[in-house]
Amino acid sequence: MKTLQKIMNFSSGMVNEKLLERQDSDILATGCSLLKNLMCSPFGSVYTRNGMKKLAEVTTEITGDAYRLVPFIFSNTQVYLFLFTNELLRIFFNDQLISSLNIDYTSSQIAVLKYAQEENMIVFTHPDVPPKMIVRKETSGQITFEYNDFVIKEIPRYSFDKVVIPNETVASFKFTLGDKAEGHISITVNEPAGFQFQETDIGGYIDSPVDQGAGRARITSITTGSNTASAETIITASAETIIPFYEASKQYSGTLERNYEPSWSAARGWPVSCAFFNQRLWFGGSKSRPASIWASRVGQYDNFENTANYENDAIDITIASNTVDSISDLFVNRGIQIFTDGGEWVIPEGAVSAQNIYIQKQTPNGIYKNIMPVNINGATIFIERNGVALMNFLYTNEQSAFSTESMSAVFGDFKNPVAMAADINPGADSGNIIYIVQAGGKMICADFLPTRNTSAFSIFETRGKYKDALSVASETYFIVEDSGRFFLEKETKGMRSDLTEAINLTTPDQTFTMSDHYDMDRLTLYTDQKELKRGTPEAPADYLVDGHTVTMTLPPDGFAPATLYYGYPFDFEMQSTKISIEQYSENVFKRIARAVITCNNTRRLYFCDLKRESAAPDDISSPPKNIYEYWGVTNPAKDLRYSFEGNSIYPVEILSAVMNITYGGA
Structure with missing residues (x-):
């Protein structure tokens, strides 16, 4: 021998079964075929995951299991947790429920929500619903939250079915200007006879030919007046010149683009995603303009008017691509990163205006819809469009561009994601943790170190099913379903069970009442110092909950008052x-x-x-x-x-x- x-x-954490025969690979010496409820550290060790503290039961009476966690960070000391359920928003602060608001998002819409926060306001978008906002207000030391429509003053206009005159039915189009040929001008049509401007002309363009100066103006409004000599009604248009006309007194033969309407409406759909960047509110994609991007006027988040492509004017631009590029997410990181179902694009950082904006395609992966990207130490992490790989989108100096790399190439159980969260740990003793909730109720945990470009995966299981995850201000929260009931739980260091509650243990002989969901369960009871065992040392360390109560009988010798924890242990x-x-x-x-x-x-x-x-x-x-x-x-x-x-x-x-x-x- x-x-x-x-x-x-x-x-290396848990590795793909297909690698198990690759004995020439060094990853097998540092990998596992199964890693359940254990986490990898940057130093190569594995350790038991933390347990979870029960914060609240959040079950609703509405059929369906749509629950969505959203962060609201006003300051380092004021971090709030928003919990969306069917037509109800619950707000938590310091792990306590402080307020509830009625909302009009339904269960089917909650999972599709995208959001962006600026100071005391968070804006939400959904392709079927006008944008909404939640605003934090403070009056005489009293903090409240208000949920309202995000009212947009000037919705950008677009021609989905453009008509240009003259055409086969209108032989000519002649017009005159008011008293000036540049800036804010007025336009009256002289031919065809009886021509009247319409509401759908607002947003359209009037052009004069090259031999008449090649002027161009965008119609901003129409005004009804009358000709006192003929008693005819005359409708004139106001416009902003983009290219000045030759002179004001001249009659021009030109063209009119018409059939313009608001880009967003109940018929055309509403913005899919949103972001705040460079003092503008940005919207990305809609049902009728899936590859378009809009930005508000500088410092006016509710105004999307573009008068004449001035520096502070609103922006309306569409991705030019020969592939399908419906926008799913806008993400701010070294400019605006645009995630579509066909690839990853970037509006580079720096000064951006209606006259100075361009979009560059970086990589062709596409994003998995409804799961927003996360940022870890400058790297944007997203799930590719088929839901089978975790991707790292990172700027490289070697290429002077962004590149992507699969973080989950050696992990074989990445599938059916429904939610993702990132817990950023700057300390040297732990990596950055990415949580990916799976449709079946399990959760993938990835320990990620961008500086070393390494990630190690494991699988988390709990009693019941994970439904959602959120990390905010170094705290991580989960929605867990257990037998049709839903709970908000918080990962807690040193906790040794899930769905954990606590009471004060004052006597060795004590009966206490638990929440009703524990009834007829066997629970593990422990304090900060020891497990409270029954019977022999080899016996299961559990107590039967009967009628929501537990009776404890402990040896009086050495007893000391303590905080008693009870919950469901996990293997x-x-x-x-x-x-x-x-x-x-x-x-x-x-x-x-x-x-x-x-x-x-x-x-x-x-x-x-x-x-x-x-x-x-x-x-x-x-x-x-x-x-x-x-x-x-x-x-x-x-x-x-x-x-x-x-x-x-x-x-x-x-x-x-x-x-x-x-x-x-x-």
């Missing part, structure tokens, strides 16, 4: 990839003869179903052992793997595994 020593860490598990010998995974029989597992703050560890624990695993005031040694771990096998498993009541952090592998035979 021969012996080979293997030193393993877990920095964690890690399964390794195949252990190879000379880059072959199943060529010979092999076994783990000895293993030394180095840990941190780990009081109980199951390695390949073999248990090791500290002298007092239930008392966290006693020092943990942290180095666990195992002998004769496995039987000989060609497909040899190892595993760690356990329960969240005994969290682990596994730093490394050193194993002696004996092998031989055919």
Whole structure:
């Protein structure tokens, strides 16, 4: 028999099953075939995820399960959480419900909402609904929120069915100007006889030919008057010149573009996405103009009027592309990033105006609709259009352009995403965490370090199903469904169960009442110092909830008042990839003869179903052992793997595994 020593860490996280036979790849030495309810650290260790504290039950009586979390950050000390449900908005502050507002978004519309915040106002867009806003107000120290329509003073106009005269029915078009040929001018039509301007001419253009000066003006309004000599009604137009006309006193033969209407309406649809940038409010895409982008006048977020392409005028521009580029998201990062279903575009940072704007295509991936991108340390993270890859959109100096790279190429379980959140951790002891909720109720967790361009994935499961996730101001919140009821939960460091509540434990003999959703469940009870066990040390550490109550009987010796936590513990598990010998995974029989597992703050560890624990695993005031040694771990096998498993009541952090592998035979 021969012996080979293997030193393993877990920095690559959970890897695709298709890689398990790629024994020539270094990723197998640092990857796992399964990583459940464990997280990867930047240093190659894995550790038990945090538990979750129950903040509120948010079940509604409306059929359907649409729940949406949205952040509102007014300052570092005033961070609010908006929870949208069917026609109801609940507002949380410091993890407490402070207000509720009636809204007109339905369950089917909530998932499609896009939003952008500027100081005390957040604007929402939906392709079927006029933009809305929520405004924070403070009067005499009293803070309130108001939900209203976002009223736009001047909606940009567009001709969806343009008509140009003269044409086959109108032989000629002649007009005269008022007392000036440049700036704000008036226009009267002389031919055809009896011609009248119409409402649909507003936004249209009047042009004179090159041989008459090539003037151009945009109609801004129409005015009704009368000719006192003939008693005829005359409708004149006011316009702003884009190119000055030759002179005011001249009669021009020219053209009129007409059939203009508001770009957004109930018939044409409303903006899909929004963003604030360079003192403008930007809208992206609509049902009738899916590849168009609009920006308000500078400093006037509710005004989209363009008088004559002045520096502060509103902007109306359309992506010119030979592919399908319906806009899904606008994202501010080194300019405006435009995410469409056909690719990623950029309006570069710098001065932008109606006369100075251009859109550059960067990459051709396309975005997965209804999941907004997130920013991690300058990198924009988004999900590609098929929902099967997590992408990193990042500016590179080498190319002087943006490029994309799949962050999930080695991860095999990326599918059916419904929500995404990013928890940015600037500290050296943890990476940036990306949460992706899946349609089936599980959640993908990715530890991402942009500076090293590495990411490590794992799978989270909880009692019930994850429905939504949001990270705001270094706190992460989840909506979880459990047996048809919905709960708002918060990830909490050191918490060892999910849907966790707390009471004050004052006596060793105590009966207390729990929320009704715990009835007839077995719960784990613990304090900051120890788990409250019943029976023998090997017995399950749970209490039966009967009639919403629990009766505790604890030994009076050594009892001290404490905060008592109760909730649902969760299992964690890690399964390794195949252990190879000379880059072959199943060529010979092999076994783990000895293993030394180095840990941190780990009081109980199951390695390949073999248990090791500290002298007092239930008392966290006693020092943990942290180095666990195992002998004769496995039987000989060609497909040899190892595993760690356990329960969240005994969290682990596994730093490394050193194993002696004996092998031989055919």
